[in-house]
Amino acid sequence: MTTLFTNIQTLVGITSTSKLLKGEEMSKVQSIDSAFLLIDNGKIIDFGPQTDAPLRADKSIDAGGGLVLPTWCDSHTHIVFGGSREQEYLMRLQGKSYQEIASAGGGILNSAKKLRDTDEETLFQSALERLNEVISYGTGAIEIKSGYGLSRESELKMLRVISRLKDVSSAEIKSSFLGAHAIPTDYADRRQDYIQMVIGMLPEIVDDGLADYMDVFCDQGFFTVDETDQLLQAAAKYGLKPKIHANELAVSGGVQVGIKNHAVSVDHLEAITQEEIDALLASNTIPTVLPFVSFFLNIHYAPARKMIDQGLGIAIASDFNPGSSPCGNIPLLMAFACNGMRLLPEEAFNAVTINGACAIESQHHLGSIERGKKANFIITHPIPNLEFMVYRFGANHIKDVFLNGKLQ
Numbered sequence: 121m122t123t124l125f126t127n128i129q130t131l132v133g134i135t136s137t138s139k140l141l142k143g144e145e146m147s148k149v150q151s152i153d154s155a156f157l158l159i160d161n162g163k164i165i166d167f168g169p170q171t172d173a174p175l176r177a178d179k180s181i182d183a184g185g186g187l188v189l190p191t192w193c194d195s196h197t198h199i200v201f202g203g204s205r206e207q208e209y210l211m212r213l214q215g216k217s218y219q220e221i222a223s224a225g226g227g228i229l230n231s232a233k234k235l236r237d238t239d240e241e242t243l244f245q246s247a248l249e250r251l252n253e254v255i256s257y258g259t260g261a262i263e264i265k266s267g268y269g270l271s272r273e274s275e276l277k278m279l280r281v282i283s284r285l286k287d288v289s290s291a292e293i294k295s296s297f298l299g300a301h302a303i304p305t306d307y308a309d310r311r312q313d314y315i316q317m318v319i320g321m322l323p324e325i326v327d328d329g330l331a332d333y334m335d336v337f338c339d340q341g342f343f344t345v346d347e348t349d350q351l352l353q354a355a356a357k358y359g360l361k362p363k364i365h366a367n368e369l370a371v372s373g374g375v376q377v378g379i380k381n382h383a384v385s386v387d388h389l390e391a392i393t394q395e396e397i398d399a400l401l402a403s404n405t406i407p408t409v410l411p412f413v414s415f416f417l418n419i420h421y422a423p424a425r426k427m428i429d430q431g432l433g434i435a436i437a438s439d440f441n442p443g444s445s446p447c448g449n450i451p452l453l454m455a456f457a458c459n460g461m462r463l464l465p466e467e468a469f470n471a472v473t474i475n476g477a478c479a480i481e482s483q484h485h486l487g488s489i490e491r492g493k494k495a496n497f498i499i500t501h502p503i504p505n506l507e508f509m510v511y512r513f514g515a516n517h518i519k520d521v522f523l524n525g526k527l528q
C-alpha cells in the first residue's frame with residue numbers, strides 16, 4: 121500500500137551513496153524544498169519536488185508544512201539499567217570527581233548492584249519506557265550495551281532484555297556485550313579471573329545471538345590496553361567486532377588497540393592526541409563523540425572540530441546511561457555538539473544520521489532519505505530550517521515519528 125506525504129516544507133538528509141561522510145562532506149546536507157515523499161511496504165520508494173508528486177496513492181498524509189528528516193541513529197547507549205544515580209550527581213556538584221566516586225564503590229559498581237537487585241521483567245519494562253521516550257524524540261535506531269551486570273548471570277540478564285527489546289520494538293537495535301565495563305570488587309585482586317569469566321561467556325552469547333558487538337572500557341582505572349587486546353582478540357574468534365570505550369578519563373591507548381582490532385568505532389575521545397587522530401585517519405574505525413558526557417561530568421569536550429577539520433568523519437551519540445549522561449534527546453544533543461564542540465548544525469545532523477548509521481553498520485538501509493531505505497523519518501512542527509531546530513534548543517520540534525512507515 122503506497123502512502124504519499126505532501127506539504128513537506130523541506131525534505132532534509134537525502135543521500136545517493138550510503139557511506140561515512142568525512143571532513144568537509146560533513147557540512148553538506150542535501151535537501152528539497154516543497155517536497156513529496158512516497159512510501160510503500162515500510163520503505164521509501166520515491167521523493168522529489170511537490171510538482172512531480174504522483175497523482176494517486178492508496179493514502180495521502182499532509183505533513184503540515186514541517187521538515188521531514190531521517191530518524192536519528194544513536195550508536196552508543198546503556199539504556200538497560202536498574203536505577204538512577206542522582207545521589208552521585210549531588211556528590212559531584214559538591215566537589216567529588218567521577219573517578220573518586222567510582223573508586224569508592226559508586227559509578228558502574230553502584231549500577232551493577234542496582235541491576236543485580238532488579239528482576240528481569242522490571243528491567244525490561246523500564247528499558248522499554250526509555251526506548252519509547254527516545255523514539256518520541258526521533259530516534260529510529262539505537263545501540264544498547266550490557267555492562268551493568270558484571271557477573272555471568274546479570275550480564276546475560278541484560279543481554280536477554282536487549283534481545284526482548286529487539287523483538288518488541290520497531291526501532292532497529294544493535295546489542296553490545298560490555299562485560300568488561302569494570303572489575304567487580306570481589307575480583308579486584310584477580311583481574312585475570314574476571315577477564316577469563318568474560319571470555320568464557322562468549323560462546324553462549326554468540327550461540328544465542330545475544331550480541332552484535334564486543335565493547336571494553338579501555339581507560340585509566342578500568343581495563344588496560346593489554347587486557348583490552350586480549351578481550352577483543354577472544355571476541356574476534358567468535359565473530360564479534362569491537363565498538364569500544366576509549367580515552368574518556370585519560371589518553372589510554374584505547375584508540376590504537378581499537379584500530380588494531382578493526383573496531384567499528386572508538387567512542388568518547390575526550391582525551392585524544394594528534395598521533396591518535398592520525399591513526400584514525402589511516403583506519404576505517406569511526407571516532408564517536410559523546411557531548412552529553414562532557415556537559416554532565418563537566419569535563420572538556422572531545423575536539424570534534426579539529427577532527428573534522430583534519431578530514432575525519434565522526435558520529436555523535438547520546439551515551440544515555442544513569443551515570444555520565446542521563447539523557448537520550450538527540451535534538452538537544454545536536455545543540456550541545458554545536459555549542460560545546462563548535463560544529464555546524466549540518467555537521468551535527470550528519471553525525472547523528474548517516475554517520476551514526478555507519479557506526480552500527482546500518483547505513484545501507486537507514487540514516488538518510490534514499491529510495492529503498494526503511495521509511496524511518498521524522499515530521500517536525502512547522503519550523504523554518506534545520507539550523508532553527510538546533511538554535512531553538514530545548515523546544516520540542518518533533519511532531520510525528522514514522523518507523524517502517526508506521527506512525528509511532
Ligand code: NIG
Pocket residue numbers: 198227228231337365368413439441442443444445
Ligand atoms: O560511557 N565510561 C564508561 N561507561 C559509561 C557510563 C558509566 C557509568 O555508568 O557511569 C559511559 O560513560
Ligand code: FE
Pocket residue numbers: 196197198365439441
Ligand atoms: Fe558509554
